Amino acid sequence: MTPGETAVPEELHAAFSQLPDTLDEIDAMLNEEKTRADCFTGLSDAVVEEYNRREQEIQNMEKELDDKTNALTTYRRNIAEAKERWLNPLKQLVDQINERFSDFFRSMQCAGEVDLHSENEEEYDKYGIRIRVKFRSSTQLHELTPHHQSGGERSVSTMLYLMALQELNRCPFRVVDEINQGMDPVNERRVFDIVVRTACGVNTSQYFFITPKVGLQTHVCDVFSDMRASLSVCVCVCVCSSYRT
Secondary structure (H helix, E strand, O other): OOOOOOOOOHHHHHHHOOOOOOHHHHHHHHHHHHHHHHOOOOOOHHHHHHHHHHHHHHHHHHHHHHHHHHHHHHHHHHHHHHHHHHHHHHHHHHHHHHHHHHHHHHHOOOEEEEEEEOOOOOOHHHOEEEEEEEOOOOOOOEEOOOOOOOHHHHHHHHHHHHHHHOOOOOOOEEEEEOOOOOOOHHHHHHHHHHHHHHHOOOOOOEEEEEEOOHHHHHHHHHHHHHHOOOOOOEEEEEOOHHHOO
């Protein structure tokens, strides 16, 4: 470039680099653009205004979409943080209940599990405690419902679940009314052994058992005698069925 020449601006240089190299190709390109421009003859101002209005609407909607996307990202992050704060401790609590519940069932040569169940983790109002048990080695674990277990088996499961909660929920005393209803004699004695031994633990609640079965009072006293524990920890109240309303 000579001193008298002016440098071509960068944007023009970039634009010219996109054009054809030969004169014939440039003429063909010009004719194509003229033909395209002829298609816009008779274009009214109203059409131009409509175009500009729609273009502005698109820009506004794109901005709104970006804002809502950012808000959604923040919302999901806040939910994830809140979920972690309450769900992890809740799972730990359920794991503690499950550990005690499973131990009780193993002591009866049966199997039981407690877990936190939800079909969809995002539906927080659908979370619930699921209890699954099996009383025979030939069967699988089934959810505790009136359809899979007998009344006696449900009574056993309910009592052992309450005992699993014993260490998590302290109270001065507990009243148990005919929890042995429908139990067979073997499970009845096993459950009462677990209840009495748990009641004799350190800093546990006092238990009042209400039952029409006189034999249970003797059995409870025998268990306490074997353990050399105080009878003030557990009281078995025998109520004659003829006086019950």
